[in-house]
Amino acid sequence: MSVPVVSPDAADIQAAFARIVGESLRIDPALVRPPARLDELGAESIDLVEIALEVENTFSIVMPERTVLDAARDVLGYEAVIVDGAITPAASRLLRQRMPEVAPDRLAAGTPVAAVNEVFLGVDVWLRLIAGILERSPRACPACGGGLVQGTPGRVKCVACRQEHPLPTGDDLNRDWVQAEVAAWSERP
Amino acid sequence: MTQAAAVTGVGLVSALGANAGGAWPALCGGASGIAPHTRFVSPPGGCVASAVAPAHAGAVAWHRPKPVKFMGRAALCGALAVREALVMARVPVPVGDASRVGVAAATGETGLDYATFFAALDVAWAGEDAGGHLEIARLGGPAARLVDPYFSLRTLANALPALLCLELGAQGPSHNFVHGPTAGLHAVEAALDDLEDGRVDLAIVVGADALTGLPAWLAYEAAGLLSRAPAPDACRPFDRDRDGFVPGEAAAALVLERPASARARGVPTLGHLAGTWSGEDLTGAAPLLCDGGRRLAGVIALGAASPAGDAAEAASLRALAPGTPVTATTGALGFVGAATMPVQAAVALLALRDGVLPPVARLRTPDAALGLSAVQGGAHRWARHPGDAVACVARSRTGEHAALLVTGAPA
Numbered sequence A: 001m002s003v004p005v006v007s008p009d010a011a012d013i014q015a016a017f018a019r020i021v022g023e024s025l026r027i028d029p030a031l032v033r034p035p036a037r038l039d040e041l042g043a044e045s046i047d048l049v050e051i052a053l054e055v056e057n058t059f060s061i062v063m064p065e066r067t068v069l070d071a072a073r074d075v076l077g078y079e080a081v082i083v084d085g086a087i088t089p090a091a092s093r094l095l096r097q098r099m100p101e102v103a104p105d106r107l108a109a110g111t112p113v114a115a116v117n118e119v120f121l122g123v124d125v126w127l128r129l130i131a132g133i134l135e136r137s138p139r140a141c142p143a144c145g146g147g148l149v150q151g152t153p154g155r156v157k158c159v160a161c162r163q164e165h166p167l168p169t170g171d172d173l174n175r176d177w178v179q180a181e182v183a184a185w186s187e188r189p
Numbered sequence B: 001m002t003q004a005a006a007v008t009g010v011g012l013v014s015a016l017g018a019n020a021g022g023a024w025p026a027l028c029g030g031a032s033g034i035a036p037h038t039r040f041v042s043p044p045g046g047c048v049a050s051a052v053a054p055a056h057a058g059a060v061a062w063h064r065p066k067p068v069k070f071m072g073r074a075a076l077c078g079a080l081a082v083r084e085a086l087v088m089a090r091v092p093v094p095v096g097d098a099s100r101v102g103v104a105a106a107t108g109e110t111g112l113d114y115a116t117f118f119a120a121l122d123v124a125w126a127g128e129d130a131g132g133h134l135e136i137a138r139l140g141g142p143a144a145r146l147v148d149p150y151f152s153l154r155t156l157a158n159a160l161p162a163l164l165c166l167e168l169g170a171q172g173p174s175h176n177f178v179h180g181p182t183a184g185l186h187a188v189e190a191a192l193d194d195l196e197d198g199r200v201d202l203a204i205v206v207g208a209d210a211l212t213g214l215p216a217w218l219a220y221e222a223a224g225l226l227s228r229a230p231a232p233d234a235c236r237p238f239d240r241d242r243d244g245f246v247p248g249e250a251a252a253a254l255v256l257e258r259p260a261s262a263r264a265r266g267v268p269t270l271g272h273l274a275g276t277w278s279g280e281d282l283t284g285a286a287p288l289l290c291d292g293g294r295r296l297a298g299v300i301a302l303g304a305a306s307p308a309g310d311a312a313e314a315a316s317l318r319a320l321a322p323g324t325p326v327t328a329t330t331g332a333l334g335f336v337g338a339a340t341m342p343v344q345a346a347v348a349l350l351a352l353r354d355g356v357l358p359p360v361a362r363l364r365t366p367d368a369a370l371g372l373s374a375v376q377g378g379a380h381r382w383a384r385h386p387g388d389a390v391a392c393v394a395r396s397r398t399g400e401h402a403a404l405l406v407t408g409a410p411a
Helices: A010-025 A045-059 A068-076 A089-098 A113-119 A123-136 A170-185 B020-028 B066-070 B073-088 B114-124 B151-155 B159-168 B183-196 B214-222 B259-265 B282-290 B307-320 B337-354
Strands: A148-150 A155-158 A164-166 B005-013 B101-106 B174-177 B202-210 B249-257 B271-279 B295-301 B325-328 B388-395 B401-408
Touching: A010 A045, A010 A123, A045 A123, A068 A089, A068 A113, A068 A170, A089 A170, A123 A170, B005 B020, B005 B073, B005 B183, B005 B259, B005 B337, B020 B337, B066 B073, B066 B159, B073 B159, B073 B202, B073 B249, B101 B159, B101 B183, B101 B337, B114 B151, B114 B214, B151 B159, B159 B174, B159 B202, B174 B183, B183 B202, B183 B249, B183 B271, B183 B337, B183 B401, B202 B337, B249 B259, B249 B337, B271 B282, B271 B337, B282 B307, B282 B388, B282 B401, B295 B307, B295 B337, B307 B388, B337 B388, B337 B401
Parallel strands: B101 B174, B101 B202, B295 B325, B295 B388
Antiparallel strands: A148 A155, A155 A164, B005 B249, B005 B271, B202 B249, B271 B401, B388 B401
8 A cells, every 4th residue: 555755744743753652662652752862761772773664654754874973973084073982063063053952062062972872862853853854855756746655665656657766865864964064164164 | 300390370372362261161172273374375285274372462461561562473472371370370560579580481493584574675686776686785774674673582582581581570590492392391391490499489481482474384384294274174183184283373381389389378289290301202201101100191292283293193102101091282273383382281280170181173083093092072071189190292303202291289
C-alpha cells in the first residue's frame, strides 16, 4: 500500500513524535515534551535507532546518522572543532546558530563533547531537526507538482508522472548547512 | 544431584493456549493445535501446517515494559510461561531476594533469523545499476532501513534468559543451553546444581522455541523432517501413516526450589524432578527410570512422527519400559525444539497431579510394528500412588539422548 508523503505543521510533528517515542519506550506520550531529554525518558542508543526509523517512515524524510558536530568536524577538521575533548569557539558558534532552542551557555566554547551529545538528545532539538529536514524535503513532485508517496527507502515517488526522487539526507543537509554557514562567516564575521 | 527438587510452579504456552490451565484439558481431550500455516507461503510440495502459540505481549502487565520489544516469538512465549509459573508458585515480580533467584533456559538452535534481511537484500541487489550483481556498498543507508533494528537482540540465543532476568529482577546465576530437544534437560541440570550447591533458593527453568519462522522451516524441510500431509492429517506420532512433524511454537517454565524451602513458604508442591540422564543410548537411562521402587506410570516420548525416528525411539522404549503407556505432545503442539523437555516436564507434573496421561493427538492407526503401548483415543487414567513417576525422553539431532524423571507430590 502506498504511503502518502505528509506535510505536518509543528503541532502534528510534536504529536507524532510523542507517539513514536511513547511507543518505543513504553511510556506516556505526554512525557515527551521539552525540556525532557530522550535519555532521561529511558532511551538507549538502540532505541534511538528505532525512533529515528519511525520518524523517517512517518514523515517521509531521512534523518541524519551523525550529528551536526560530526558534520562540522568533517568540514572544518577535527582540531578546529574539538580540543581536549571540548568544543572550540568555532564549534560553539556553529552549534548555537544551528540550535537556537538551546540555552547558549549549554553550548559555550569549552563545553565537553559528552555534554554536547546530551544536548542532542533534547526533545526540542529533535523536533527542530525534524521540522528543518521537512522544510527541505520535497512534498510535491519536483517534476510535475503531483502528489508523492513513499518509494524505496530514501526515495519518494510521484503518483502522477511515476518518477522517483531521492530525499535529501539529514547528513547531507547538515554538511551543506555547515559549509554555507562557514562561508558566510567571511561576510559577517 | 542427590536430592529431588520441588516444583512449585508450572507455565505452558503452546498452540493449545496461552497458559497451562487452558492447554491441559485440551491436551487430555486429544485436541491438536496444528492448523494450516498462514505466516508465509511455504515452499510448494512441502509442509503446509504449523502449531502457532497464541502468545501476545499484552497478555500480562510487565514490570519493565520496554525490553519486551526486544523479545522474539520464542522469548515472548518463554517470558509468558515464566509469569504463569511464578503466579502458581506465589513468587512476586520483581522477585524478592534477587541474588538468590537463578534462571536456566533452553532456547532454539536456529539463531539468526536471516529472513529479516530479505527486503534489504532486494534493495542492495543493484539490478539496474550493476547488471544484476549484489552491491555490498548498498547494504548500508537505504537498505539498512529495511532491517529490523532489533534483529540481533531478537535472535540471540540467550535473549530469553537476559530479558527474563531484566523483567524479574533476578540476579542469581543464569544459564542458556542450545541443543535442540535435549537442551531442556541441561537447563534442568544446571538449575538442580544451583539449588543443590546453595547458589540459589529459587531456580526458574524455561524452555522456549519458535520454529515457525522461515529459516527454521526451510532447514527442517531440507532435512526431510517435515510432514507433507494436509493440515488435518499432518504430524501423527507413532501412526502407521506418519510422515514427519510440523514446526511449532511453545514454551514451558518450572519453578524449582528445595522441598524444605517450599514447605517453609507454605506453597503446594506439584511434584519433583527426581533425576536426569543423558547419553548415546536411551537404554542407559534404565537405572534412573527403573530404580527405587518407583512405579513408572507413563513415558512422554519425543514422538517426532518420522518413520525412522519413531521406530528408533520405540525400540529404546520397548527395552527400557516395556508395556508402559507412552504418549507424546508432538501431535498436539507440533515439534517444539528446545522447549521439548520443559513441555514434557510440565505435562508430566500435571499428569501426576491428576493421574491422567494425555493421548497422542492425531494417532489414528497405531503402527503395530513399533510395539508401543501408545495412549490412543482417550487419556490413560490410573489410581494415583505415592511412588508414581513419569519419564520424559528426547533426543537431539546430534545423537544425544536424554531422560528426566518426574515424580508426583505426596497425596
